[in-house]
Amino acid sequence: FCQSLLHAVFPAELRVASLKLLSRVFNLCSSYCYYDITEIDGVNTNELYNAAQLYLSTSASITGSRLSLTRATNSTAVTFGLSNSDNLVDVFLGVPVLWEHVITPRQNQTFSWRPLPEDKRGFTLRIKKKDKSLVLDSYLDHIMDKANEIRRKNQDRFLYTNSRGGSLDSRGHPWESVPFKHPSTFETLAMDPLKKEEIMADLNDFVNGQSFYQKTGRAWKRGYLLYGPPGTGKSSMIAAMANHLGYDIYDLELTEVHNNSDLRKLLMKTSSKSIIVIEDIDCSINLTNRKKNAGDAPGRNHHYDGGPLPEMRGGGDDGGGNSITLSGLLNFTDGLWSCCGSERIFVFTTNHVEKLDPALLRSGRMDMHIFMSYCSFPSLKILLKNYLAYGEGDLDEMVLKELGEVVDDAQMTPADISEVLIKNRRDKDKAVNELLEALKARVEKNRANGGLMREEEEQEKRALESPKQGGDELQESCNKSDDNKPN
Ligand SMILES: Nc1ncnc2c1ncn2[C@@H]1O[C@H](COP(=O)(O)OP(=O)(O)OP(=O)(O)O)[C@@H](O)[C@H]1O
Ligand SMILES: [Mg+2]
Incomplete structure (x- = not known):
């Protein structure tokens, strides 16, 4: 009897209206505002949801007690995410923001061209009303940027x-x-x-x-x-x-x-x-x-x-x-x-x-x-470190000095030198000795050639230093080598 009286006194419309009124009063009194970011907006995927998820998964400023870990295919990094109803606090420009992840089962699947996931997922973002403009102006952009950066770092490049x-x-x-x-x-x-x-x-x-x-x-x-x-x-x-x-x-x-x-x-x-x-x-x-x-x-x-x-x-x-x-x-x-x-x-x-x-x-x-x-002495030291794990001071002073004396005149490329080092990488001493021999042999050969290679190098440098002159050289070289005349 009471129930039917209640229904008679408060018809459905009135009940809805009073609920709305209540929540409006609540909102007015509350110092927070809330944003819902759902995974799927109608039938479109919500970019912001994905970005927020990625951002929250790696943000260092975040604190939370229960997180889910994932590692995507091809990804090199483990990321953490939020389970249902978990809260995270992020701090942006000194302003704390609260994120809640909400997962609810999707009821009565409506017809759709695309099968929708079983769960409805979304983030609720809670911020102080006074910080509203900050969030709308820059926090969301910041999240999108960060997410793109993370995506780029995690993914294989092409x-x-x-x-x-x-x-x-x-x-x-x-x-x-x-x-x-x-x-x-x-x-x-x-x-x-x-x-x-x-x-x-x-x-x-x-x-x-x-x-x-x-x-x-x-x-x-x-x-x-x-x-x-x-x-x-x-x-x-x-x-x-x-x-x-x-x-x-x-x-x-x-x-x-x-x-x-x-x-x-x-x-x-x-x-x-x-x-x-x-x-x-x-x-x-x-x-x-x-x-x-x-x-x-x-x-x-x-x-x-x-x-x-x-x-x-x-x-x-x-x-x-x-x-x-x-x-x-x-x-x-x-x-x-x-x-x-x-x-x-x-x-x-x-x-x-x-x-x-x-x-x-x-x-x-x-x-x-x-x-x-061509390989210089500092470059040679890097190659010795990479290929033979020689650090600074590991190699005998005398050997190092000898290497330093010949390496510039040898005009060997880093590719040539790494070839010698790779071949002998199991025996470090042998590798260094063989390299020294190879460098010396190359110095001899270059002397015999009368520094021909050096001249080429100089020519390249000159060409770059003065484009005008380079142009003339180019002209000459074109004139000389033009045996393939246009018809
Ligand atoms: N500066 C270097 N530092 C480390 N490794 C080098 C260096 N130069 C060459 N190498 C080694 O030699 C190989 C060949 O080098 P790379 O292909 O980079 O030469 P390149 O200058 O592009 O030659 P090309 O003009 O023929 O294209 C590389 O795989 C690398 O291992
Ligand atoms: Mg190349």
Whole structure:
């Protein structure tokens, strides 16, 4: 009787209304506000939920008493997460925020094109009302950024190639990818420690330089030219850069690109935070038919003048199938298109810097020119440490002195030296002795050759120091070697 009276006195609408009123009064009195971040918003996956989960799983400032541990496939890190109804406190800019993970079973599955998970998952974020603007303005952005960073660090990076030519895969991508697992790091790289530090500092400035690039109105990208003889670690340096920054690598095979517009399409399909590599650039762009161009415009060869364009090697032979041009390549690295996406590094490598078009070398195009030289004494010490576990002071002073005396004149590449060390790595003394012999033998050989190699090196350096002069040299070398005249 009482129940029916209650129902009669308080009809359903009134009950709902009074509940609403109560909760409004409660909300007004409470000094907190709450945000629900559900895993699935309607039928779409909520990016913020995933980001929050990732962020909470690694945030060092978090405290909680019960956490669940996970390790995803291919991941190198263990992450912890929240079980049902667990609370975590995070502190952002001195403001404490409370996270609660809520899991409820999903009732009466409604029809959906996509099967929904059995549980409804969500985070409830509780903050003081006075801190509301802080959360909405920067905390959520901070979470998204951090989550992206964690994702990048945890995941395998990828090495992309355009070996399919311009053809697209089923998802419309021109790049093919494989997981990138090169073990080279700046620690294992044998080169002058000061130069190494300079490069690492430059890379760090680049990744942390978003506001600088914004302020100065520059596109957020950087170019490195690595040059030097084969086996001096140019490819290893690229791998070390990628590992240091956690970037993907796009290895661009220019000979597979048919024309400038394909090149642009490839560029558009690269992601931010990546290194775009063109190896052996001197072999990719054929400069042999620049002679005609230079004849038309003498003295202007150090600026690309928009005249007849150098074609790809073999381009003339196959009926114009390959018509990628130097100007197309420069546009690729420098033009408006190069800014679609940001935080990108371009790396070109070459064995013959003197063969490069000065337009590629002029300042502002390749920001840093890095000469990868023959093995020097400091580099040798790094190799001895890596391959034979010799630390500072482990090796006999006399032997070290002897090594130091011959290593520069021997002009052996780190690749040659590591070969000797690998072969004898079980017997350290034998390895060092054999290395000493090899270095001495090489010194003798170089003396006999009359320092021919040294001259080549000097020529490369000169070419870089003065692009104008380099241009003239290039001109000469083109004139001399132009036996492959255009039809
Ligand atoms: N500076 C270096 N530090 C450590 N290892 C090196 C270095 N240079 C070469 N090596 C070793 O030699 C091998 C060949 O080096 P790498 O492929 O990096 O040379 P490269 O300069 O790219 O040569 P190429 O001009 O022929 O492409 C590497 O696998 C690496 O083990
Ligand atoms: Mg290489």
